[in-house]
Amino acid sequence: MYLFVFLALVLLACLWYIDKQTRFFTPAGNKLRVLEYHSISTDGFEDQITISKEKFITQLNYLKSEGYTTMWLSEIDDYQQKRKGLPPKTVVLTFDDGYANNYTELFPLLKQYGMKATCFMVLGRIGQNIDWAGKYVNDSMQLMNKSQLQEINSHIEVAHHTFKHDNYTKITLDEVDDDLKQSNAVIETEKLNVFPALAYTFGRYYRKKGEKQTRLFAILKQNGIKYAFRIGNRINKFPLNSFYDIQRTDIRGTDSMDDFKTKLRFGRNKLF
Structure with a gap:
């Protein structure tokens, strides 16, 4: 009897862990999938943050054929405020930094497929070339300008990606506060429509609970x-x-189509 109870508890713990990691047993309306992209190339180049246009089109075709619904964060917020379940197979497509190819390549594709995306824009670098360090970036990569940001709003919702791409764990909290104030000042001065959501640069924030x-x-x-x-x-x-x-979920340009399907379904490639 005790062995049966013990095995039952172990089974329940395993099922709980699997659902926590993959949401396998979570009802469809209670799953929020958010995919992370950056840049789209037209010459077939791919790396961790750049996906080829051809591969991205294949992914859009898969989303369409499988009945996925793309939504803006403002729409997700509406469901959140009403405490309602989401439509089955809801997915949020997000693009970080605000590269010019989000205007030249992503925007036309979203119009063609009738889909939506969110762009987390580095608000202090609008219309400029990037000036931050990173293995997969260089100073020839240009960001969208003001007129492009205004034009894309039929299919792309703009949100925050800091003022100048600072890692919030590498600056003081007072500097974080100043960074956000500068971002809000740009929004007000330039009269931009920006949803009040933030993507941490490099995904970094204070993960450990505490002061x-x-x-x-x-x-x-x-x-x-x-x-x-x-x-x-x-x-x-x-x-x-x-x-x-x-x-x-980080979608890399080097991911295979099987990788994409697995990440879309479970949020990750591997359970452990």
Whole structure:
């Protein structure tokens, strides 16, 4: 009898863990999938943050054929406020930094497929070439300008990706506060339509619960940020209970189509 109870408890623990990692047993309306992209190439080049146009089109065709619904964060927010379940197979497509090819390549494709995406824009670098360091970026990569940001809003919703691409764990919390204030000043001055959600650069934030995380989240709230996104590679349970550590699934240009399908379904490639 005791052995049976023990085995039953072990089984329940395993099922709980599997659902926590993959949302395999979570009802369809309670799954929030958020995919993370960056740049789209037209010459077939692919790396961790750049996907070829051809491969991205294949992914869009798959989403369409499988009946996925793309939504903006503002639409997700509406469901969240009403505490309603999402339409089955809801997915949020997000693009970080605001590369010019999000205007020249992504925007026309979204119009063609009748889909939506969110662009997390580096708001202090509008219309400029990037000036931050990274293995997969260089200073010839250009960001969208103001007129492009205004034109894309029929299919792309703009959100925050800091003022100048600072890693929030590498600057002081006072500097984080100043960064957000500068971003909001750009939005007001340039009269941009920007949804108050933030993607942490490099996916970095204070993950460990404690004073720094509490202060960071308070600063986000004080500056009007409703939601903040990390990486994490998991599907979120919806409605959300925590607003400043929402997980996204990193879609890399080097992913195979099987990788994409697995990540879309489970939020990640591997259970462990």
